[in-house]
Every structure is written in structure tokens, then in C-alpha cells.
Amino acid sequence: MSSANPTAGAGPALTAEIAARVEAFVREVVIPYERDPRRDHHDCPSDDLVAEMKQKARTAGVLTPHILEDGRHLSQRETAIVLQASGLSPLGPLALNTAAPDEGNMYLLGKVGSPEVRERFLRPLVEGRARSAFFMTEPAAEGGAGSDPSMMRTTCRLDGNHWVVNGRKAFITGADGAQVGILMAKSDEGACMFLVDLPDPSIRIERVPNTIDSSMPGGHAVVAIDNLRVPADQMLGQSGEGFRYAQMRLAPARLSHCMRWLGACVRANEIATDYACRRQAFGKTLIDHEGVGFMLADNLIDLRQAELMIDWCAGILDGGEPGGAESSMTKVAVSEALMRIADRCVQVMGGTGLSSDTIVEQVFREVRAFRIYDGPTEVHKWSLAKKIKRDWKGPEA
Template sequence: MNFPEISERAQAIGAKVEAFVREVVFPYEQDDRRDHHGAPMDVMVMEMREKARAAGVLTPHVLPDGSHLTQVETAHVLIRSGLSPLGPLACNTNAPDEGNMYLLGHVGSDLLKEKFLKQMLSGQSRSAFFMTEPAELGGAGSDPSMMITTCKKDGNHWVVNGKKAFITGAEGAKVGIVMAKSEDPDSMGGACMFVVDLPDPAIRIDAVPNTIDNSMPGSHATVTIDALRVPADQMLGEAGEGFKYAQIRLSPARLSHCMRWLGACIRAQEIATDYACRRMAFGKTLIDHEGVGFMLAQNKIDIKQAELMVYWCASVLDTGSLGTVESSMAKVAVSEALMRIADNCVQVMGGNGVTDKTIVEQVFREIRAFRIYDGPTEVHKWSLAKKIKRDWRETQAATQEA
């Protein structure tokens, strides 16, 4: 495989995004508001977005005509927005909004695009994706077929009932995409998706837990949905096709996470390298001690391998393939590599690596969470193993027929 060529427009956008993140966003990393999931962080995000709008880098992965950059171009841009944990928030390339914008752009009706997508593209509104459910209720997690939230048609509305868990950004979001299993006979028990205004009294936030990560405003709420009435024209796509739409969203969204967190690990490597080249111990700089220098060398190798995996998977998605297998492989390989990088950076910096003097300790925490969301490593490996077995059976059958 040849390394995909980066277009001139992507290089230009990427350069502007990187300059903005380094010059404008980096100083916000010391702002006391960045550690809050609620209103203070939202105020700071909107403040940064006004500056991003003025700099021409707000929602840079979506072109003025509403079309998206290619996945390869998006990778070039999102890696650079991720150089700070705050960069995606400032540039409106963050999760879950980036994935929700992608889904609405590809499946949404003109009505939904005008009512909901437009406000998201402008950076005025945050969104949430309501799919995961509480494990203690036996609800959907990595296996969406276990969904217990239901929807039923009632005239020109649908009524949704259920509980959701780990809903990123629910608190403070203005747009929600809700996934539920249909009880309507015409949908044959398939899943449906609805786009709704938030807040809504029928969607109650029960708890907002403290979590190891804190880069996403609104945290990861537990939610009760009690007789939510949604107009039929706010269904996303067709009834019963929700599982298919989930894959349309999740395959590129997994890769987008890889892009953003790769950028964060590139930055952590920069900080750890600077520290190791300045800090003296036992008569020489830390980097001259093999134990330290080798960790940074391994990081450089892992960064390059992660970059290659990201661009390879992006090029597959650009062929029009759903890319489920490729995005699973990328999610596993990149998240595990980034975990090694972040851990090494903390170790190189010693005591300073576990303080909030730099973003290194936050990157470590965020990457640890990344290994779980959008499917933990083990689920993706299980899925890949199933495909290996299926391919083997098909090969055996073809051989026997021949």
C-alpha cells in the first residue's frame, strides 16, 4: 500500500488548525475551568470557539457547502486539532459532535439538517448520542442487539421509553440522537434513531459520574427516558434501520478518536522529550540514559505505526467501504500503541508526569478511557476472530467445490 497523498487543501487547513491550537488553545490548558464537566467548561468552550471562528478553523473538516473532507484529509486535520485535549473542543472536531454531524450529514433529511445539523456545524450547540444502556439492566453496550429502550408509533409521533448510560455530553447538550428498539410491527423489531431537542422533560439525567477522563463537557450521564414523544419527521432515516446507521456513524467515529488522541500523544511526546533533554541526573541529561532514551525511541516508533494505521484505514473508508473490519483493527492497534506512548511519557517525566503542570497526565487518563469507549480492545478482537473463522469456512467451502 502506498501512503495516501495529502491534498493541498488538507495541508492548508491542517497548518491553520495546528497554528491556532499551538498559539491560542495551549494557554487555556492552565485555565481552572478546563477541569469542570458543567457550565464553567461550557463557557470556556464557547469562548475558544469564537476565537476559532475568527481564525477560520471552526468545524474545519466540513466545507462551506456542507460536504466533508475525505477521511484521509480529515485525519490530517483532526490529528492537528488533537495536539491539545482542548483543541477538538475549540475547533468543533470533538466527540460525540463530530460523529453526530457525520451521521446527520449522511442520513438526515433536509428538515433535520436545517433544524439540528446547522446549529452543530456553527459550533453553537453540543450534542449527545443515546445508545449505551445500564449493564445492570442487561442493556446494550458493545452489543447493540441487547437494546432494551423501546419506541412505538402513536399517530404521527413515536413514543420512546428506556434508560441510557455513559451518554457523553448529555448534560448541557442541545441536540440528541436517541436509539431505540421498535415495537412497531412494520419495523420487525429493528432499531430506530430519532433526533430531538434538548433539554426535554421526558429525558431525565439521573447521575453524572466522575470518570477517569475529563476532556468532554457534560461527562457521561445516566439517563431515564420516560414517554418521550418525537414527531415522526424527526426519525433519522428509515424505521428499523438504526443498527445499520449506527455502523455508518461508528466506523469513521472510531477512527476519528484515533486521529485526535494520536495528536495528543504527539504533543505528550514533545513535552516528555523536552523534559528529558533538559533534566540532568547522574551527570548527564535523562535522554542520554538508555532506560529513558529507549522509551522515547519506542514512542517515536509507535507514533509512526499509529499514523500509518490511521491513514490506511482512512483510505479504505474513502473507497466507499463501510470499513468495519479496518476500523476495528485501527481502534485496537492505535489505542494500545497510544497507551504505551502516554505511559512512557509519564514515566520519563517522573513526579512531574503525574501532576497537572502539563497535559501529559491528562493524556494518560484520556487514552486509558479511549481503550474502552467505542468498543474495548477485547470486543474488537472477538469480532475479528469471528471474521477469521468465517473467512476460513468460506475458503474451505470454495476449495471443496473446486
Template sequence: MGIGPERTAEIADRVEAFVRHIVVPYEKDPRRDHHDCPTEALVEEMREKARAAGVLTPHILSDGSHLSQRETALVLIRSGLSPLGPLACNTAAPDEGNMYLLGKVGNDALKTRFLNQLIEGRARSAFLMTEPAEDGGAGSDPMMMQTTCRLDGNHWVVNGRKAFITGAEGAKVGIVMAKSDEGACMFLVDLPDPAITIERVPITIDSSMPGGHAVLRIDNLRIPADQMLGHSGEGFKYAQVRLSPARLSHCMRWLGACIRSHEIATDYANRRMAFGKALIDHEGVGFMLAENMIDLKQAELMIDWCAGVLDGGSLGTVESSMTKVAVSEALMRVADRCVQIMGGTGVTQDTIVEQVFREVRAFRIYDGPTEVHKWSLAKKIKRDWKASYA
């Protein structure tokens, strides 16, 4: 699996050049919606330039094959050098994870109808799993899912509510999770659909994902039976296929963003004078930059390690939990230091440092909060101990 180091490096270099020279100037573009997220027009304009530069959906090759996870890391880290980079290059969540899932488990008909438009950057998608806390629905615990589906002739009828559905507003493809008598189910649907109502799109701390994170109501959504992925009761099995790679690709993209923030903070610390010398020559600032170097390298190595596990054929559930915790916490420290080093400038929108800090704070929650991953890892430690000593 994979295309080799030379070709991977060439793709990654082209992506980095595109992001630094073409995408970064768009960070000052005023086209933002009422949630401060990039508008569809802005995304489409950037994607046209990515298409022309040959860096649109660079992690999926022309024959439909996917780069290995290690190769994907090299490319997605570069795309993440700007918060707009993943949108421009079509490597952003949730589309990247949804493309991976459909490429792995979708049949030819579903790929033709739903996957191709995502790969071509002509559509965005949404993954409808999380549910409102006030309903007692699924969040970190997917087994609490309240959304139901029942078979009616050759259609499934779905009812329920969903929350924090990234990119639902403006999406053309939806992956809907619901539970039948047999267990969890996963469906592909065209969006928008009159049976799916956006109740609200809350204002959130992050602002890099078009469409925000919507709360939805699903009323008697009728889905043809042939739009189910697999069979009734297999939804969680397919969710596991998506789970670890999606966790890992978040780590890749935000590592890229924090590398860029570190570059900006380093430049500031070398240029800004205080108390008779450059900030970097003050031990408190210089040490923060040194700590950033350490955290960034540790994050890179954790990503590479987990990618290697996935490339070996494992689901990597434990390894991706460890990596998600380690990388999100390390990047939070990096982003926080960058703000601190830049002082007042660091909390303004004069640079992307302020936005990256907000985005990484949210990253510590989505795809599993740090505490849930630690709890899951502790359960594994206990199971392993019992197997060895009990």
C-alpha cells in the same frame, strides 16, 4: 472526493497554529465544572476565537461537503495537539461523528433544524445508545438494547434508560436509539426535554468532554414521526454509517495528543540531568523515546490505511476495528512512557501528560473495548477459514 493536498495542508497548518498558540494557554484556565470538565463558558470563548481565526469546524467546508477521511485525519490530528483543541475547533466527539451521520443520511429538513447549529458551533449534541449494565442493556453488544419505541398516531413514544451518554448535560441536540417491533430505530430530538431526566453524571477517569458521561431516564418521550432517521428497523444500518468514521476520528485526535505528550517528555528528557548526564543519554529513557517514535508512526500509518479504505467507499468495519485496537494500544504505551520518563512531574497536572494518560486509558474502552474488537476479528477469521476450507 477531497480538496487536494495543498488546500488540506493549509487548513491543517492553520489549525495547528491556532491550537498551539491560542488553545494551549487555556489548558491552565480554571473554568472547570464539578466533573473537572471544561465549562460551557470556556468552550464558547475558545470557539469564538476559532471562528475568528477561520478554523471552526475545519473538516466541513462552506458548501457543506466533508473532507475525505485522509484529509480529515491531517486536520483532526492537529486539532488534537491539546485536549481542548477538538472542543475549540468543533472537531470533538460526539459532535463530529453526529455531524458526519446527519450530513450523510439526514434529509434537508433535519439538516436545517439539527445539523446546521452543530456545524456552526452553536450547540453540542449527544448520542443516546449505551444502556446501564444493571438493566441488562446495550453496551458493547447493541443487540441487547432495552429502550423501546412504539408508534402512537404521528408520534413515537420512547421509554428506557441510557448510560455513559457523553455530553448529555448541556447538549441541545440528541440522537436517540430505541427498538420497535421492526428493530432498531434512530431519532433526532431537541434537548433538554422534560421526558429525559439526568439521573447522575458519574465521576470518570477522563475529563476532556463537557457534560461528562450521564446516566439518563427516558419516560414517555414523544417524538414526531418525521424526526426518525429513515424508517423503523433501520437504526443499526445508520449506526454503521457513523461507526467506522467515529472510531477513526477518535484515533486521529488522540494521536495528536500523544504527539504533544511525546514532545513534552522529549523536552524534559533533554533538559533534566541525573547521574551526571541528561536523562535522554541514559539508555532506559532514550529507548523509551525511540519506542514512542515507532508507536506514533505505526499509529499514523494505520489511520491513513483505514482512512483510505473508507474513502474507497467501504464501510470499513473490519479495518476500523483493527485500527482502533492498534492505535489505542500503541497510544497507551506512548502515554505511559511519557509519564514514566517525567517521573514525579509526569503524574502532576503541571503538564498535559497526566491528563493525556487518563484520556487514552478511557479511549481503550469507548467505541468498543480492545477485547470486543479482537473477538469480532477472530469471528471473521473463522468465517473466512470456513469459506475457504470447510
């Protein structure tokens, strides 16, 4: 399997054609699955439901649409167009294999993985035959890494030609049922990143807490790691380089979340608009009441601003810059805008917006969670404030 080049691109014509096929597939094939009862006890889509949708996407030629058959990765700007289309349903990213954490893990492995790593760990992900998990966050009650990864407590030590890993992880999306793991631990030299085959008896799922969101198979598990032995050649890079690889993954993955949830809010706004244009109250349709009409107008403004922020940040990444500050700004702006949009959609629809009669209620829950994962708004603002101070030159003499 050839390496996925994140900046190779496909060109505007091919990108538009891919996005159109993705949107048609989501609207015609995936959306009807939103009523499918196959869910686990955390209300997340079951693996057999996801497998069925993936097979239909495979047959339709839209599985993993952001990675071309020759291994080339769409540019970030092109990816934004395609992933927004995949996000029109909360099930869309699962069906099309553009969901987190797999999409971010594929990006990282395609960028830095050796030919052997790409064949063994990346190929099953790209082909939709495996799910993955990214093991970094740790239990807050134990003082572990969360928004501050430097607090990592999971350790690794070299023993012959293996590394031995011990620790606990928390909120590990998709760990329950994953086949590929990217695991972070700390050695004497610093952070390390490992590839692991799952399941492994040394990686034990303690519990999967109920969370506000319900779009990701396997939920967000708490995991215990007891004397896990990882072959030395399954470390990405060298001991102490783990944070560098994590940062390489972080900005694009953070931006991909924005892309997908923008698509979900586009759909929620479509539903709310349709409701407002049909529902009668006090002698006229809701859209003709200024309070409702203005909320939908504000939605259009926020949707366009979110789209432009995503495109701006994608351009920074396509230019070869790390994009840390830019992706922080975009994550804050987009997640807050999408929260306002989802909230207005619920408000416009009243009691119907609070019910599971449409996906508006779920989009509201998912976007609320999005304001936390990949860094809460406040952490990003704090990071940006530190950058402002670093860049400050002071008044000219």
C-alpha cells in the same frame, strides 16, 4: 445548507493549509487555556470556556475545519491530518468543533439527513452553536446495550404521528447541556434512530458519574427516558433501520477518535522529550541514559505505526467500503499504541509526569478511557476472530 459529502475532499494543498492553520491556532491560542480554571465539578471544561474558545476559532476561520464552507466534508485521509492537529491539546477539538460526539453526529447527519434535518439539526452543530449527544449505551446492571447493541432495552412504539420512547441510557457523553440528541430505541421491527431537541422534560439526567477522563463537557450521564414523544418525521430512515445508520456512523467516528488522540500523544511525546533533553541525573541528561532514550525511540515507532494505520483505514473508507473490520483493527492497534506512548511519557518524566504541571498526566487518563469507549480492545478482537472463522474456507481437498 448543502449536504456534507464525506468523500468529496479538498485536495492535498488545501488540506495542508487548513491543517497548518489549525495547528498554529491550537499551539498559540488553545494551549494557554489549559491553565484556565473554568471547569465543572467533574473537572470537565465548562460551556462558557468552550464557547469563548469557539468564538476565537470562528474569528480565526478554523471552526469546524473538516467541513468546508460549501458543505463539503474532507475525505477521511484529509480529515486525519486536520483532526490530528486539532488534538494537540485536549481542549483543541472543543475549540475547533472537531470533538466527539459532535463530529460523528455531524458526519451522519450530513450523509443521510434530509434538507430539513440538515437545516434544523446539522447547521447549529456545524456553526458551533449547539452541542449534541448520542444515546445508545444502557446501564450494564439492567442488562442493557453496551458493547453488544443487540441487547438494547429502550423501547419505542408508534402512537398516531409520534413515537413514544421509554428506557434508560448510560455513559451518554455530553448529554448534560446538549441541544441536539440522536437517540436509539427498539421497536417491533428492530432498532430505530431518532433526532430530538434537548433539553426535554421527558429526558431526565439522573447523575453524571465521575470518570477517569475529563475532556468532554457534560461528562458521561446516566439518563432516564419517560414517555418521550418524538414526531414520526424525526426518525432517521425507517423503523428497524437504526443499526444500519449506527454502523454508518461508527467506523468513521471510531477512526476520528484515533486521529484526535494521536495528536494528543504527539504533544505528550514532545513534552517528555523536552524534559528528557533538559533534566540531569547521574551526571548526564536523561536522554543519554539508555533506558530513557529507548522509551522515546519506542514512542517514535508507535507514533508512526499509529499514523499509518489511521491512513490505511481512512483510505478504505474513502474507497466507499464500510470499513467495519478495518476500523476495528485500527482502533485496537492505535489505542494500544497510544496507551504505551502515554505511559512511557509519564515514566520518562517521573513525578512531574504524575502531576498536573503538564498535560501528560491528562493525556494518560484520556487515552486509558479511549481503550474502553467505541468498543474495548477485547470486543474488537472477538469480532475479528468471528470474521476469521466466517472467511475460513478450510483446507483444499
